[in-house]
Amino acid sequence: FRLVESGGDLVQPGGSLRLSCTVPDFAWDLYAIGWHRQAPGKEREGVSCMSPNGVNTAYVDVVKGRFTISRNSDKNTVYLQMHNLKPEDTAVYYCTADRRFDQSCSFEPTPSTFWGQGTQVTVSS
Numbered sequence: 644f645r646l647v648e649s650g651g652d653l654v655q656p657g658g659s660l661r662l663s664c665t666v667p668d669f670a671w672d673l674y675a676i677g678w679h680r681q682a683p684g685k686e687r688e689g690v691s692c693m694s695p696n697g698v699n700t701a702y703v704d705v706v707k708g709r710f711t712i713s714r715n716s717d718k719n720t721v722y723l724q725m726h727n728l729k730p731e732d733t734a735v736y737y738c739t740a741d742r743r744f745d746q747s748c749s750f751e752p753t754p755s756t757f758w759g760q761g762t763q764v765t766v767s768s
Contacts, residue, residue, distance in 0.1 A: 644670060644757060646738045651762030654728055662723040662762060664738030672696065674757075675741045675748035676721040678712065680734035680764075689750025690736070691723060696746050703750065706732075728766045735761040 650662040666676060677692030691702045691712040700712050711724045725732065738759035739752060752758075 644740075646740060646757055646759035648736070648738045648759040648762040651736060651764045653765045653767065655768050656729060656766055658728050658766070659724070659726045660728065660764060661725070662736055662738075662764070664721045664723075664759060666719050666721060666740065668719055670740060671716070671719050673742060675743045676712075676714070677739040677741070677748060677750065678723045678736055679739055679750075679752070680732075680736045682731075682734040685734075687737075689752075692739075692748035692750060693721060694746040694748050695743050699746055699748065701748055701750070725764075728764075730766045733764060733766050735763050737761045 647665040678690045681687040709727045714721045740757040
Protein backbone atom coordinates (compact mmCIF):
# COMPACT_ATOMS: atom_id res chain seq x y z
CA PHE A 644 0.00 0.00 0.00
CA ARG A 645 1.00 3.61 -0.37
CA LEU A 646 2.41 5.95 2.27
CA VAL A 647 2.28 9.63 1.39
CA GLU A 648 4.85 11.93 2.98
CA SER A 649 5.06 15.69 2.95
CA GLY A 650 6.69 18.56 4.79
CA GLY A 651 10.31 18.45 3.71
CA ASP A 652 11.94 21.80 3.05
CA LEU A 653 15.06 23.93 3.32
CA VAL A 654 15.48 25.31 6.84
CA GLN A 655 18.20 27.16 8.69
CA PRO A 656 20.11 25.56 11.56
CA GLY A 657 18.08 25.81 14.73
CA GLY A 658 14.83 25.84 12.79
CA SER A 659 11.86 23.49 12.89
CA LEU A 660 9.91 21.36 10.45
CA ARG A 661 7.00 18.97 10.69
CA LEU A 662 6.85 15.96 8.41
CA SER A 663 3.57 14.19 7.74
CA CYS A 664 2.81 10.63 6.65
CA THR A 665 -0.70 9.61 5.62
CA VAL A 666 -1.48 5.95 6.28
CA PRO A 667 -4.29 3.91 4.67
CA ASP A 668 -7.25 3.45 6.98
CA PHE A 669 -7.05 -0.36 7.02
CA ALA A 670 -3.43 -0.22 8.24
CA TRP A 671 -3.92 2.34 10.95
CA ASP A 672 -4.16 0.06 14.02
CA LEU A 673 -2.18 -2.85 12.58
CA TYR A 674 1.10 -1.30 11.52
CA ALA A 675 3.90 0.34 13.42
CA ILE A 676 4.82 3.57 11.66
CA GLY A 677 8.36 4.82 11.57
CA TRP A 678 10.64 7.41 10.09
CA HIS A 679 13.97 6.59 8.51
CA ARG A 680 16.42 8.91 6.83
CA GLN A 681 19.30 8.67 4.41
CA ALA A 682 21.94 11.34 4.02
CA PRO A 683 24.19 11.53 0.96
CA GLY A 684 26.95 8.95 1.18
CA LYS A 685 25.55 7.43 4.37
CA GLU A 686 23.54 4.37 5.21
CA ARG A 687 19.86 4.69 5.90
CA GLU A 688 19.06 4.92 9.61
CA GLY A 689 15.97 4.68 11.73
CA VAL A 690 15.00 7.94 13.39
CA SER A 691 11.76 7.30 15.25
CA CYS A 692 8.90 4.85 15.37
CA MET A 693 5.49 4.37 16.96
CA SER A 694 3.56 1.24 17.89
CA PRO A 695 0.28 0.43 16.13
CA ASN A 696 -1.78 1.85 18.99
CA GLY A 697 0.35 4.98 19.13
CA VAL A 698 1.30 4.46 22.76
CA ASN A 699 4.90 3.31 22.50
CA THR A 700 7.53 5.36 20.72
CA ALA A 701 11.27 5.18 20.17
CA TYR A 702 13.96 7.57 19.00
CA VAL A 703 17.53 7.23 17.87
CA ASP A 704 19.84 8.90 20.40
CA VAL A 705 20.94 11.76 18.15
CA VAL A 706 17.39 13.12 17.85
CA LYS A 707 16.12 12.56 21.39
CA GLY A 708 14.83 15.76 22.88
CA ARG A 709 14.57 17.41 19.46
CA PHE A 710 12.19 15.20 17.47
CA THR A 711 8.71 14.06 18.46
CA ILE A 712 6.56 11.47 16.71
CA SER A 713 2.82 11.78 17.08
CA ARG A 714 -0.38 10.91 15.27
CA ASN A 715 -3.84 12.18 14.46
CA SER A 716 -6.30 9.31 14.20
CA ASP A 717 -8.97 11.50 12.61
CA LYS A 718 -6.63 12.14 9.69
CA ASN A 719 -4.77 8.79 9.64
CA THR A 720 -1.60 10.83 9.74
CA VAL A 721 1.65 10.36 11.63
CA TYR A 722 3.86 13.37 12.21
CA LEU A 723 7.53 13.89 12.92
CA GLN A 724 8.00 17.25 14.59
CA MET A 725 11.63 18.32 14.36
CA HIS A 726 13.10 21.17 16.42
CA ASN A 727 16.61 22.61 16.71
CA LEU A 728 17.56 21.16 13.37
CA LYS A 729 21.22 20.70 12.60
CA PRO A 730 23.07 20.41 9.28
CA GLU A 731 23.67 16.74 10.05
CA ASP A 732 19.89 16.21 9.98
CA THR A 733 19.99 16.87 6.24
CA ALA A 734 18.64 13.76 4.51
CA VAL A 735 15.77 12.24 2.62
CA TYR A 736 13.22 11.19 5.22
CA TYR A 737 11.08 8.12 4.59
CA CYS A 738 7.91 7.02 6.29
CA THR A 739 7.71 3.26 6.89
CA ALA A 740 5.03 0.80 7.94
CA ASP A 741 5.56 -2.62 9.51
CA ARG A 742 2.86 -5.13 10.38
CA ARG A 743 3.08 -5.80 14.10
CA PHE A 744 1.27 -8.31 16.30
CA ASP A 745 2.23 -6.52 19.47
CA GLN A 746 2.52 -2.93 20.59
CA SER A 747 6.14 -2.41 19.72
CA CYS A 748 8.09 -0.84 16.91
CA SER A 749 11.53 -1.32 15.47
CA PHE A 750 14.16 0.57 13.50
CA GLU A 751 15.02 -2.57 11.57
CA PRO A 752 13.19 -2.75 8.25
CA THR A 753 12.28 -6.13 6.82
CA PRO A 754 11.44 -7.29 3.31
CA SER A 755 7.80 -6.70 4.27
CA THR A 756 8.31 -3.07 5.26
CA PHE A 757 6.34 -0.54 3.25
CA TRP A 758 8.17 2.66 2.31
CA GLY A 759 7.02 6.10 1.28
CA GLN A 760 8.59 7.98 -1.58
CA GLY A 761 10.70 10.18 0.69
CA THR A 762 10.79 13.90 1.41
CA GLN A 763 13.93 16.03 1.37
CA VAL A 764 14.99 17.90 4.49
CA THR A 765 17.89 20.29 4.05
CA VAL A 766 19.35 22.18 6.99
CA SER A 767 21.65 24.93 5.82
CA SER A 768 22.33 28.61 6.29
